[in-house]
Amino acid sequence: MDLISLYPTWYEPTVGSGWVVAFIATFHVLASHTSVGAALLFAYLSHKAYREDREDLLDFIKKYGLFLLVFTYVAGSITGPGIWYSTTVASPNGIGALIHSFVWKWATEWVFFVIEVVGVYMIVYLVGKVDKRTHMKISVIFGVASLATMLIIVGILSFMMVPGKEAWFQQGGYLNGFYGENTFIQLAMRMAFMFTMTAVVGGIVVAGIKDPAFKKEMARKLGWLGIISTIIGAAMFQLYLKAVPDQALLVMENRLPSYFEPSIIAVLAGTLAYFILTMLRPQVLVQAFAGGMAVVILVAGLWPEETARESMRKPWVAGQYVYSNQVIGRDVPGMGIKSQIPLLEKEGILKAHPFTPKDLRTVNDGNVVQAGKFIAMVYCSNCHSPSKTGIRPLHRYIPDNITEARMEKYVKGVLTTGNIAYMPKMPMLDSEVKALSTFLVMNRKGGEKAVDAAIRQEIEARQQAKLAEKAKNKIAALTQENN
């Protein structure tokens, strides 16, 4: 009997594990890009302070640096591992695939993290305690190190969408997986948006400047930085759409909500308008306004971007070979990886899953519903929540007048064969098709309550049967003794 690399399933009923990951990821991107942006801005200010011998700029760094750097930095540095943790529980094989291919790249990034952590405290604490030249050097190192962390992570992120070069599947190798068209376009896009964020976040800092002339100068500079980087970023986004796999585009076109495009355009327009406003009238830049705008612009821009990335990857979660539901759906000869589909076709999902409870390994009349729910949890729940709410709730995709027979036909004809581009191929034995269909229909008609009640009955019946069996054996044993 063969097992495949499937872990237990974690299921969060209210929002779904997918949204938990997306939420933490958005928060992290917000915090980390802000902190990279702030790092570059402070490097600039520190450089200027050194060149022009300006005390006031350094005071300024001390005053706002602590707040901005440390807070965004703290949130960034915790939510970074936070993304690991959340993807670990939502998609262990997805993160596992990335970790095993890129462990050294992450370790390299870690070296820069350590430099950043030490650097951030030095920038803030050493104002006035070291000469300006030294402060400038520290700030520049910090800025470049921050940039390096982004360079590294983007390569890994783009592997999630698609390995750098097609050759990776045949030859393997880290370089083939890391670098490719998608990597560089995404990099250019992210760098542009990072400067946009620098400009937005810089607004909070500039709002604190007392000297009107200097405030105006900075508002101008940041305004231009923001406008140019936003336009470049938007152009890169168009290019990026050309560089993703065709099937991702298909999913995008068909599946993204209709408000997606207009809302992206609205965010872009709003951002540009904001920069123009602050350039023309720097006095509107007060901290609360700048801070509020920073959050609005960043969230409004990031959330759609993160969700689009999540949708576009479907049905894969990493490297176009690990399905969202954790099954490996493709051979990767270059890494000696075998598709798990043939085994699943032969044995079914219940036998191949290492964590299938003993009573559910084969479907029978006494466990259909529980086995069906188990299959749905394993195969579907990463993309469809079996509850009323959460990500793409299952019940919504099933007509309310469905019959068992039609459901079975659909599951067997469409899902086990992998006939829909955005869903994985999900092989099942006939008995498993029946179990899943029973569950889906019951879940559609009676909801989770009905399903759980039915499962409780099944369990009770099984326990009764076991007790009866035991009693029978005992009697048999006794009669044997007596004979």
Add this chain to the structure above:
Amino acid sequence: MDASQVSQITDMMYALRNPAGLPSYPIIFIGLSVLTFALHILFVQLMLGTSVITLIGAFSQNTYWRRLGAAMLEVAKVSVSVAIVIGVAPLLFVQVVYDPHWYTSNVLSADWVIGFIIFLILGYWAMYYYYFVNNANQDKSATPKARWSMLLSLALMLLVGFIMHSLTSQILHPELWKSWYMQKNGMVDYTGDKLHEWNLWRYAFFISLSIPVAGGMLVTYRRFKSVRSDADHAYLNWAAEVGKKWIKVGSIISTVLYVGWMMTLPETAGNFATSFWGILGGVMVLFYALWAQIRLNGEAKFCSYMALPMALVIGLVVAISREMLRYDILNGFFHYNFWDYKIEFDWYSTGLFFLTFAIVGGIVLSYFLTIAWKAGQTVGVYTPSAFVNRLGTLSIWIVVLWVVQFFVVGFYVWAR
């Protein structure tokens, strides 16, 4: 457990391994994971211990304690950041070789894994809140405000540590994983809302080391500040005396807890408690007390600086023992051997890491730490020597060069 049950568990663990394999020899990852864990836990202990000192200061009327509390808050704040960033490294390496165990343990307690992140952010912010509320006040002997937030911070950090501890403990019980996936009533448990396993002796042991480590910090603090021309020697000497006491008493407490841990190991650990590594871990902790008794007398100009490095060395031995325990259980009893992980060697990324670590990390951090060290000892503005300045320029060139190589290699691969 009979042999066939064990072999089923062995099969399950092997099945869960990532089929992509590893880009280098597994022992390298184990080594790095032990080393970085030792650093992680040292800073965790430093953070917890200095937080406790901050709290003692906050609730004491004694002006020396008040001053010490304020000074140690600075250490605590930086230590959390360092503990977190260093924690990333063992987190990376443990899931490379022990992925079946780490992922199962995490998924089965998923809500707590998510909670970990939230509690940590809140704990950190609570510490900063306390800092911001009190920082503006120049008078370090005044009664601090918002003491509750510092208490909250410590409590949350202890909770975070407990979650870490539990996740680590669950790794050691593959025989129970499947039962944890079931509720008592026979339903499958998809919620991940429980922590399933812990050992309070072990947890208390790792936490209790905060006492001697904080003691080491105080001894170092006196030595470091005493060279400043504005040093208050009476206060500093007092702090060092507290530190010595904490090292000695703390190490003894920790040793007792260590023995408790060894006596409560699961059966699957065999006779680890009386093995070489089982004994050495405890002996080393006790040795810290002895070392402090013998070496930390009078000025102790050199040894005062050795107090924290000593703690690190001892922590490293404990970290090795801890890893040996894992190996003895998982390999010794359950026959999961990390040595036979499939390898898909990748020279480029292996080399790039070690070069970056040694050259970029080495040079830049030497520069940073030199500056931080000197600036801390200087009254007024510190102006580095020509040599240190050159080190700074070199550091800038090195990081820039790294970025350049990223693109050069990238474009080459892309165009190939």
